[in-house]
Amino acid sequence: LTLWYTSGDSTRRDLAQAIRAMLEPLGIKMDLQSGSWETVERNMHSNPTLFGWGSLDPMELYHHYSSKAAGVEYYNPGYYSNKTVDAHLQQALDAPTWQKAVPFWQQVEWDGKTGAGVKGDAAWAWLLNVQHTYLTNPCIDLGKPAPEIHGSWSVLNNLQDWKWTCK
Structure with a gap:
């Protein structure tokens, strides 16, 4: 079993190493492999792959779990399919x-009988939420921070x- 992640990303590398260490006591041997996104793309449909996702838009659920999105770009790379979902x-x-x-949208995860979430098919393993650190001038009050979503300008959402x- 090989876990793929993009090279040059220390967060994904460290996470991959932690996953391997957690699986070892369960008797699961995990090889780690990094590469460019092009290399990862060639392997993501047949191997576990570390992605960074996050959105406040529920369409992300569609992209991860819809059989219509299976294999489209980076969406639903495991070709998950459940007619009820x-x-x-x-x-x-x-x-x-x-x-x-x-x-x-909530029933996509679990509707009492099935779903894509951990109570159902567990089609996607959500591992963590990255907390961002910002250095600012002590005279700036940034107010209440907005949720941090992957690939966004969250720090500017409440500009x-x-x-x-300071006076």
Whole structure:
């Protein structure tokens, strides 16, 4: 079993090493392999792969779990397919408001019988949330921080709330 991650990313390398160490006492031998994204792409459909994802948009659930997204770019690289999950995804997309869509998005994870989440098929292993550190001028009050999502400008999401506190 080989776990792939992108080279040059110390966070993913360290995480891969931690995963290997946790699996060893269970009798699971995990080889680690890094490469460029092009190399990872060639291997991600047949091997576990470390990705960095994160979004405040529930469409990320669609991209991870929809059989229609299987193998499209980096979406659903394990070709996960569950007809009930697909139905919940479609119900969420068809809902007239985001409020009416929320229960269907939740049912994607677990609907009491099946789902893509850990109670169901466990189609994706969410490992951690990276906490970002920012160095700022002590005179700047950044206000209440926004949720940190992968690949975003989260620190700037509440720019309108920043205050200069020094006179």
